[in-house]
Amino acid sequence: MSFKSKSKSTSPVPVLPLRKGLACTNCRRRKIKCDGVKPRCGPCTSSSSAWSDCQFSDEGSTESEILEGEIARLEARLAQLSSPTARKTSGSKNKESINVNLPQGCHGLPASAVKVCLSTFLRYSSELYFFLDVERLQRFLQTPQSCTSSPALLATMCLWGASLSTSPDIRAYETPLLSRASESVAHSIGAPTIIHTLQSQILLALYLLHSNRLVEGKYFTTAAVSLTLASGIHQIRSPTPVSTGVQVLPPAADLAEEEERIRAFWNVFVMANFWTSGDGSHTNKAYTPSGVSNEGVRIDTPWPGSTKPSSFNVISRFLDRDSDEGISPFALMSKASILFEQSATLAKAVTNLGADAIDEFWTRFQNLNALADRILHALPPLQPAHIYRVGDTPRRLTLLMHTLVHVAIIQLHMPFLVSIDDNHATRGRCIDAARSVVRATQSVPNVHDFEYIDPIVATLWFKTCKALLDGVIAIQLNSGWAAGGPSVEDLKTDLDVMESAMRALAPRCKLMASQLRVMENLR
Template sequence: MIAETPRNSAASRAMAKPLKRGRACMNCRFLKIKCDGVKPICGPCRRNPKDDDCEYSDGPGRSRTKVLEDTVSRLEARLHELEHPDETTPSVTLHDPYRPYHETQRLSKTPPSLVIPDTPLSHSLSPFSPTSTTSSLHSGKQWHTFGLLESMTESTGSSGSSSSPMRQYGSHGSPFLGAEEPSFLVIQNLLEKFLPHCVQYGFFLNVDRFRESSLLHLPFGHPSRPSPAVLSAAYLWGVHLSRSEPLLHQEYNFMVRALQHAATDPLGAHPSNVLHTLQAEILLSYYLFRIGRFLEAKTHAGAAVSLALGCGLHRIRSSNMYTPSTIGLASDTPISLHPALDNIEEGERINGFWAVFTLHKFISVALEIPSSICGTLEAPGMQIDTPWPLDSSSYTEGSLHPDVRGDSTVRNFLGNSIGDVHDGHSTVALNVKASILFHRAAHLTGQWTPNLPTREFQAFAAAFQSINRLIDSFRLHLPPLDDLDPKDPTTRTILLTHALTDAATIKLHSIFSYADSASKQHCLTAARKMVSYGGLNLHELGHMNPIMGTLWVTACHVFIDEISRLRSIPWPPGYTEGGEEELMEKLRNGINGLSLFSEESALMKYQLTKIQEAFSAI
């Protein structure tokens, strides 16, 4: 039997002793004690066991301590980079994907240019507008003051020139700290700039009542004044149309204020918050469309449609009985407006619905691809019974007869129904009908493909003939442009109605104009009428609806296509085609119209650029 060797015997220490001694282990180095270098466990670590095993820097891999030391060194170096960015070259360069957007919000003396990708308008979408997360729409204590504007706009005639549709500025010199709205003099100035042109941007409230209540010496948000949302939107348009340099410097701030109120006013207690919020959404959509922020324009147009349908504006004076839905928690308390107090208030609601309807048509055609031009107002089962709108003065005169009722108003018009309950011959109604024809022609064109099955082709041909006859019949009822006063606000609406009708003809026939000479002539005739402007002087018209740029672009493309076709024909030697000179003159008329209004509209400026590029390519 062999005796057991004691653990601390000399023989045991000799067997554990390595053949080669290394440097001190990490534990000993940290404690600054003498190490015998014995592996795997040195003498000091064996006499005083540690939580961590012995580690040597000359091992086969990096020790844990060494890894920690390297990490600490790397973090210290990175911290130095961040604290002294100008003294070092960063090891990692980060990319900010939102930098182009933030650049447009900075304080700058130079107006930012509109950056739109070289793609169809339907895909040129802007980022959402920023909204403040610190503001309080009811107190205004955290907002900035408008007091700076009073000293900069001493008279209503102050004006300036600007090459940009909107100047976006940061917080420096911002007009928002303490006051909830501008001074009385500034408000007067802004309303004088906006109200003469307000109908072009979907304003449906009674102008006289709106002006009178806006100028009451009452607090912002008082129930006797218009709601903060619609007031802020009107102020924004006044700034935008003022052409005054001090006002334009604050345009971005006015826009943010209007966006904030439109989002929160429906939650307030203003007696007209629903109708006034609807008006604000329409004004904001047209504004954003005009300055080229297309995604936001679509968003606010959609909000206006939802609000109008939600409070039943499409069923005003309906002759049909509707059973309320039995699904949902609030089925027994339907959302509705209080009864109209008089003809003027009811007229505001009727015209309000049709203002939303027209905006929806314009946005759909201008910003959607042709094959998807439709929308909520054309959804299956959607029935519009609201009677055709009257001009604002007609409601004041009591022209809305108590017996007037509505039933399938749009459907009867498209079906050319003689039994329509309301003739719809007012200036506003004619404009709505023209927008329907324009939208329907664009939608039908989007459904066309050369290889349609027989049954689908027959259905398409029937729809084509129906809408074509309706356009021709409708054109006969339009008032002529020859004797109109260009300074009369209704003249702009009538000119827009003519342009929409001509554009509907172009949209409908353009898909066949390359192969069918009759369709080509329809397009050329309509385009010539559109750019002749009825002999009116565009300089005297004032501001136009933003959709006019899209209509003029449609006409200009007709001339460009025909000029290109003529130039491609191998004419005999010595033969000159006189038609090209006339087409060039018409094209210049269309370009002049775009050029005139592009000075204040980023959308038309972009459209003008695209037409010039298309012409230079032929």
């Protein structure tokens, strides 16, 4: 109803002045008279859409005020981190320090929407495989051509921001942003830096995997792996780098740029480990316990957070338990992803295991078992007393690391779970690992309230449920094995716990919803 239709009289109706403080927020901001009509006052009704969000102070904050408040909070955080003292301690880990003052609009979004999308993205960036150096990205975003010279990077960051936003107006940009992101990433090889291209590919791949578009997600993951190897960032700080004859990347200008490239490699590497083995796909065997024959894919790049001036064959040395390096949170995540990939690869070998390969199989089997225990011991604890963070590691990432290692153990022992052989020890280890995932999930009191969760968790939880289901079958086939262990009812209760967690997160992750449907059909 329009403002003029409030009265049928043709004579003007005098508007009584409101008491101070009772005008709507828009009229106060515009410094014009407000008639106080609710739910929308006359001036707001007849105004443009820019001032259509009419709300009175006694009704709480408007959506735009909430978003503006969030931006103000991030800008205040930026000012804090820009101080000399903060720069000494913050480094590249403080993702909120990115300056979001972009030129007017980008990818069809007004400047205000771009700002909100990036602000939302920043809140979750540590869980979205975001590895760019904050200060370098700041400088880039302050240039007028940032949107046109690296459209893929801006599009994928805004895509995630729109997807995770609680504002319907901002979420409305998600579909057109996906189209723009897909097109720009596919043609982003000419971006200002290869690192921007890698970041764009990983962000888009993760979005597609989260949306249960697995083929497309794996395509962009594979593209990132290929570009990583071609650019040579798998041999950073190598004492004997192998030259391909083509210099794809110039030498790093400083330590910050080198560390950015190290983070880029390991983020791509972790994604590859997750999505080339999580569903049984063939893996890229660029590393084995005994090393590799193709020197071009030997991994010499140091673990994330390493300060050593040189490194060599880091993954093979880790698998041979020849090194205790790499203790930062993301280094532990990288190690857990290796364990996950290697256990999946070894488990597949069981079906075609020849007599001459049995000894080697069991040697690798025991080695991976020992590595799993070693990593579990190094992980930060999951305890109910820690509500959101464990040290500097977000709680969801800590939950993911614990779950990864336990599912790696499940994969190792799963081939022997339902078996006529008396493999009591390996059955017990498999069931214990599955129940440990359940306990880890229960240890996070607000897991049902997570706004976002890494899509690999959907796969990990499904594998856990499958182990619990097979455990029920194993007990029914061999009741003597279960003496002193969990009962069928215990395992069914654990299944209920996992199903509840999956159902709670299914509306926010299409891959989780898909895995939940499969699991429900199996039950």
